[in-house]
Amino acid sequence: MSMNEEKKEFRPLIVAFCCNWCSYAGADLAGSSRLSYPADVKIIRVPCSGRVNPMFILRAFERGADGVIICGCHPGDCHYSTGNYYARRRMALLFSMLEYMGIENGRTRVEWCSAAEGAKFSKTMNEFCEKVKSLGENVRLGDLRCKN
Amino acid sequence: MYSISKDNLNALYSAIAGSYDLFMPIKAAGQTNYGFWSEGAEGDIDTLKTIKSGKDAFFPQVEQLYTVNREIVPADVAAGPEAEKAADTPVRTKLKVNPVKLVDNDFVIFGMRACDVRAIEVMDNVFLTDPVDNYYKSRREHGIVVALACHEPEESCFCTIFDIDPADPSKAKADVATWVIDGKLYWKPITEKGEALTAKISSVFEDDADADSKIDGEKAYIEGIAKQLPNAELSLEGWGADKTDEKFKSEVWEKVYKGCLGCGTCTFVCPTCQCYDIKDYTTKDGIQRYRCWDSCMYSDFTLMAGGQNRQTQLQRFRQRFMHKLVYYPTNNDGMFMCVGCGRCVEKCPQSLNIVKVIKAFADNK
Amino acid sequence: MQKIGVFVCHCGTNIAATVDVKKVVELVRYEPGVVFADDYMYMCSEAGQEKIIEAIKEYGLTGLVICSCSPRMHEKTFRACAEKAGLNPYMVEVANIREQCSWIHKDKEEATKKAVILARAAIAKVNLNTPLQEGESPVTKRALVIGGGIAGIQTALDIADAGYEVDIVEKEPSIGGRMSQFDKTFPTLDCASCILTPKMVEVNQHPNITLYTYSEVEKVSGYVGNFDVDIRKKARSVDFGKCTGCGECQTKGPLGKIGNIPSEFDRGLKNRPAIYMPFAQAVPAVPVIDRENCTYFKTGKCGVCAKICPSKAVDYEQQDEIVTVKYGAIVVATGFDIINLDKYGEYAYNECPDVITSIELERLMNAAGPTGGHLERMSDHKAPKEIVFIQCVGSRCDDDKGKPYCSKVCCMYTAKHAMLIKDHWPDTNITVFYIDVRTPGKNFDEFYRRAVEQYHVNYIKGQVGKVKPQPDGSIIVQAADLLDGKQINKKCDMVVLAAAIEPNPGVRKIATMLTASIDNNNFLTEAHAKLRPVESPTAGIFLSGMAQGPKDIPETVSQAGAAAVKVVGLLAKDKLKTNPCTAQCDTLLCNGCSTCANVCPYGAITYEDVQVNDHGLRETRRVAQVNVALCQGCGACTSACPSGAMDLQGFSNRQITTEVDAICR
């Protein structure tokens, strides 16, 4: 069932992976503080940013996401001590590779956001949505079979 | 007999493409492969062997079969939760299957070598016998094959051992045979389909009175080279129909398979391999069911819930060659499932190939 | 195929005001797997939960999706509710349509669309959920404390007093640690041994405490609640049962009581014999023979101590002994040492006997120390009249020579030293070169101000460039006065270096054995810097004292108590419940490459050679094994694993992938 019956303006599809301990809680705080951000953002809860396999990110792009953001505890604050350090390296390399392949910078982002940073979470999501919106639809990493 | 200057080939391609889809060797990113020609594409008929064979024309590597989506049945919705509760297995949605449209426009496969043309016959035996494969059949019916003689065969070629004549594609089951001689392409329609194609585009050709003598000269030249090829005398003795027991149990396999990586290079460049897998791809509009080439060299080939009938690379390796040289001939009046195009000879990462297998068995006697 | 029930909560108007709840119900009703969908005002209320339970029973639901507030709020509630109805609690997923939807979006249509998508993602996930069982593991009610300094002593006493058995392993012949070397303690200036010795004795006599001195941890295996530890009891060469601690043996050796071996306890300022007790109040009061330096062990001749021992306790034939003990918890209290000053040639420490470290000064001022408590220069045994203290020797360094951190205690003990010297020998002049004086702590700044104001200790903010011993025996300290901007050449006759402290060098080996993580400075890492400061990320391992970071005695003692409470809290349980959302290895896919073990912060992954049957192919393979008692479910291993063999229960690769697909659909 297609939800986009009318295409007025381009609305990006954004997948956000949030670690359970900091960023997901930060998103909850943004919610309870009523700090809005676009509904384009859909959050997937993961235990730790270190759980985010690059496969998930590429999968999201393949299936039509226009932007993917990974949020985790600040370096040094990981609930599991070290998960975000590994995530940081993985994402640095992955993002650099995507750039190298000619994918627009700005479709991917990593942000460290604590459980107390509801405002930061909301601000980050607003910024990210704006950025991805300015880049337009993700054509280069999408699978044609998923397009209408 | 028609001819056209090689410098003018783009005019020929344009003329064909005006009425047909034109599928031919195209050079892109440094390699030549079959593809659909469009204005600006670099047609390449000088490269003897495209990397993949032309079999995509009839049996593309990936082909959608049909799509499936779910539809909500409104009646059940209207009945409401009470009615659902009453039913044992409430059916509220149903699957709708949408077949894809079969190919129904004529297209031209240009520049096929005699070996690849023979390979079509090999595939016909598989796809056009009962149960007929409609997807393949529709392509076969609409495809017009323009074959091209091999000006200078290469050392990996061994088509002659299968009685294929690289010098004279008119012997192969092509619709049109062509030769490139001294900067000119000579064009000779063979079948009705070929005549019809020729009639449509005849304005680009000139008549050439010397054609026959030129072609005879070219044939003699090619035949002369073909005789010098290192595998021109390769013997297929011991292979063919009904050799299953003898070959299957041979100890030679143990010796020849070791380097095999289990990749699918040989299979995917081969003009005769025709195994495929059927898979589903889920999209927001439903499931697309497609088929794609598969390779018996792959470890997950014919993997089933209960396991696998071929567990080791030796078994997989043996399967591929037994199929080509024993099983297929057994089921198809002795016809081999190899046309000697030599692509696997050139492309196997580990330099294993069907020629080495044949030789290894010959040496073992 | 699952039979999923979807329950959409209004949360009063919290959700319903922005999300068209009824529409969500209608739209998710036909998702694959869903057999029931309904909405309710307050899903978490008793009536709401009753509705869920009824539906589970009536429709035989195998999975639940609750579209409500954040799972951080009520996931537990709904899991318990499912369990009440006989459904595995891990078959519940919560779609967060309040905090992450209704509360942040204003447009009702948009919010409703998003709520549907979030619900679909949760439904897609539940379709792949499997029932998970919390595991149980037994707890050995005995604790091990590694290190017998004040941290270890206090931890052991607190655990023992709570009624649990505890063993202390101390590598030196006596417990007591660094604190036993100190003279007085700041800021109260009470005598260190007066407050420490009673505790040492208490440890020795406590019925719940077993002491392994002159012993080291050799091997650790197992996991929280069930550690197996090999302890090497080094041969003491003195029979514990026979020795009365009379001390006779230490008086008549080749060099009598003086000995010729630099005493570790007195930081080499004094010698000791080969058979020795480190200090008079040593616990246990049983000497050891230092075999490396003993004439008998070196040459086979001598044997004097054995001859004179009245109780025939000396036993040259004794062998190292390895005992294996089971523990439920392990506390690391390995303490600290000061850094080696070899790299600091500018301070002339190795060159001049009158340049000493603060800990050497402690010994020089101690009545039981090498000089009987008389402060004197080691070169000519004269009393120093002009003393310079240099702070931050190797602390707060930004180069590779020293340590980047502040050693925390130096400012205070230097003020203490200055005052003590001034108290005893008022005519001594004292200058302190410092970078910053740091005195946070109860009564600390008052203490420092007393040194400056009452005792007139000369504090100069400045960095010392060079310490130059002079031919006449004096020492010139070259420094820059940062406040006056002047170069200073200070003549003095003694220099005391506040050398940086560092974790005991042996801690690295111990941390490796325990798979407890350590930071770049070899300090043990806490499970959480703020919220779990006395626990290691490795379950069942606790931290006490300087091994975790620089701290003073009161802090050490309080941390020791905190660690003890954590240990007691663990030992008080008969069984440990284990988180079922743990990593799991598919042995048929595992390559045994160890990549996952390299990123596991808990040491939960080990490798074993197992017999596998891979679709009929039988072979022995090295594969990863997850110890679910240790695994905390972070999933770092799953992203590191190239083949996908390592997966996380509850957040599996396929579950997350299907959520992605559902959202992008």
Place this chain on the structure above:
Amino acid sequence: MQELINRLKELIADGTVVRAIGWKKGDMPYNPEPAYFEKPEDFDDFVYDGFCGANLSKMMIEASKLEGKTAVCLKPCDTYSFNQLIREHRVVRENAYIIGVACRGKLDIEKARKEGIKGIKSVTGIDIEGDGEVVFDTIYGEKKMAYSDLMLDRCHVCKGKDHVIFDEVIGESKDTDDADRFEEVRKIEKMTPEERFAFFKSELSKCIRCNACRNVCPACSCRKCVFDGTKFDSQQKANVDSFEEKMFHIIRAFHVAGRCTDCGECSRVCPEGIPLHLFNRKFIKDIDDFYGEFQAGKDPEAQSPLTDFTFDDLEPKDAVGRGE
């Protein structure tokens, strides 16, 4: 070569090893194949020349499981792969007797084909000891090429002539590097995003999903590749000119990042001539830039950069846009 054969026979004869892995003469002058040798007569077909480019280290995975030791002939670059396989416990060091074989660069028959050389009957000048031109005797006459013009691209950026692990070395290797290893990567980095995308799209659209790159790669040593498994629902075989190949190649490169020794086998075996090493080399260059120089396989004890970290590592946002 004879010295090598003699030594291998000797090792088998004296019981040091049970078998040897080396190269067997092909039916063409340029297509020797990796093979096992056990009996003295097996060595009649043994060959080691310029066309023996295959990296045999990965064959030790299976050979490690066999009874008794296996002698394996490794070129200098192959020894890096072997070290990496040791680190990952995929080979058993004790079961291998490593003969470091000399190398003066390996040859690429495609280079000759590009020059129009065909109908090859025999080739000379490809011996391991020689240093002259390569002469092709073909049906169409004699053709010559300079040895280095015929060399695989990877040999022009050779890591060095030293074996990093071996039991013995036979012969003298030569330095062949005369190009900058990261030059191609830099060239791409300097392109505009549109150019980069167009470049990779045209290269990857040639991919036929044959998996040769993966199956030959010593770092891709998974028993079952994630793309053959069901754990991510990524078991696709389609070759579609939109995403699958990209996903496959990005993930493959990512999975070997920090483990890839840059042996260049992927590019050597690609039937479509896709410069796959450009992915791996990009990761290598980034790792060097971000986390300090790292050569996988140099030290089997060294921690891979992706299973390691420092507290002040580069942030992902700073990993991109560096060229701007």
